[in-house]
Amino acid sequence: MANPSILxxxxxxxxxxxxxxxxxIIAWFGDKRGLEFNVSEDLVGGSxxxxxxxxLTDETMAKAQAVDAVLLGxxxxxxxxxxxxxxxxxxGLLRLRKEMxxxxxLRPAQCFDALADFSSLKKDIVAGLDIMIVRxxxxxxxxxxxxxxxxxxxxxRVGINTQRYTTDEIRRVARSAFELARRRNNKVCSMEKANVxxxxxxxxxxVQWVHDNEYPDVELSHMYADAGAMQLVxxxxxxxxxxxxxxxxxxxxxxxxxxxxxxxxxPSASLGAPMANGxxxxxxxxxxxxxxxxxxxxxxxxxxCILSFAxxxxxxxxxxxxxxxxxxxxxxxxxxxxxxxxLMGPEGGKLISTSEMGDVIVKALDASL
Numbered sequence: 189m190a191n192p193s194i195l196x197x198x199x200x201x202x203x204x205x206x207x208x209x210x211x212x213i214i215a216w217f218g219d220k221r222g223l224e225f226n227v228s229e230d231l232v233g234g235s236x237x238x239x240x241x242x243x244l245t246d247e248t249m250a251k252a253q254a255v256d257a258v259l260l261g262x263x264x265x266x267x268x269x270x271x272x273x274x275x276x277x278x279x280g281l282l283r284l285r286k287e288m289x290x291x292x293x294l295r296p297a298q299c300f301d302a303l304a305d306f307s308s309l310k311k312d313i314v315a316g317l318d319i320m321i322v323r324x325x326x327x328x329x330x331x332x333x334x335x336x337x338x339x340x341x342x343x344x345r346v347g348i349n350t351q352r353y354t355t356d357e358i359r360r361v362a363r364s365a366f367e368l369a370r371r372r373n374n375k376v377c378s379m380e381k382a383n384v385x386x387x388x389x390x391x392x393x394x395v396q397w398v399h400d401n402e403y404p405d406v407e408l409s410h411m412y413a414d415a416g417a418m419q420l421v422x423x424x425x426x427x428x429x430x431x432x433x434x435x436x437x438x439x440x441x442x443x444x445x446x447x448x449x450x451x452x453x454x455p456s457a458s459l460g461a462p463m464a465n466g467x468x469x470x471x472x473x474x475x476x477x478x479x480x481x482x483x484x485x486x487x488x489x490x491x492x493c494i495l496s497f498a499x500x501x502x503x504x505x506x507x508x509x510x511x512x513x514x515x516x517x518x519x520x521x522x523x524x525x526x527x528x529x530x531l532m533g534p535e536g537g538k539l540i541s542t543s544e545m546g547d548v549i550v551k552a553l554d555a556s557l
Contacts, residue, residue: 231248292460378432381413413432
């Protein structure tokens with residue numbers, strides 16, 4: 189069989205730097221674990237605009253549709269702020285999500301013990317935290333019609349956005365959450381606002397239908413999204429998998445991200461329907477932005493991008509044990525005190541560069557053998 193294929197899109201700012209460290213990890217798995225990947229690379233975002241006048245070319249889009257997984261660094265930067273909206277760097281990422289129909293956004297919030305002091309919450313609340321938020325990504329209020337700003341009848345203006353969901357849109361993201369839960373602790377909490385929104389009523393009923401008819405073995409609970417936000421900062425370890433809509437998922441996943449104390453540590457995955465080979469359409473990327481203020485200085489933290497590759501091992505390539513090996517290697521280097529600049533706190537640690545962090549993670553992988 190042909191080796192699985194990966195398209196790397198480093199993007200802008202610190203994207204190329206952190207992606208260079210992912211390449212070291214990919215090479216290690218090929219050399220030491222016999223996991224060979226066919227890796228190609230192309231442009232997205234500002235770098236694509238500089239070269240081609242668009243944030244994503246049709247040719248690159250076609251490559252993304254053909255590979256088994258896309259790994260993306262980051263897009264954007266102040267030099268592109270005055271571009272027309274249609275060619276801003278972020279449009280390249282949005283086109284990938286839309287045309288690949290990546291409807292299920294996976295946002296883990298995992299707190300490594302060595303970094304528990306970074307959280308604004310008490311250490312005993314967040315130490316050992318490991319939850320997954322599944323956000324519906326391609327529908328809801330961000331896409332519903334009608335939308336826009338219109339004149340009203342009283343000389344003012346009215347802004348309109350439409351929250352809209354269909355049975356199929358809810359059921360497919362619910363299935364994604366239940367499948368994830370089966371790999372984890374077998375619990376799903378669905379969050380919406382069924383008390384005040386008809387779309388929330390539909391959401392709750394359809395998630396319940398999927399549970400009752402297809403996943404009765406998974407524990408399901410329902411919670412209003414505002415209560416869910418409160419519970420995330422009160423007792424986050426009560427949750428395993430949270431499934432929610434586009435708007436609430438946007439809010440709740442950022443809330444959960446800060447429970448861990450560092451945005452530079454968090455990966456994500458956006459998954460679509462299975463391809464002919466059974467693998468899902470998939471885009472993996474760190475949650476952090478392009479951080480142009482530190483680009484090229486060796487200060488960037490590559491861990492979020494490296495953990496995004498770990499998610500690819502688990503969800504695209506069915507290599508859960510190897511994903512765990514990589515996650516444990518990251519945990520070990522942090523426990524040993526290795527720190528990029530964003531991780532330096534009052535407890536100290538050894539300050540190292542972006543490339544040095546990649547190197548020590550490779551050494552920890554060696555030690556795992």
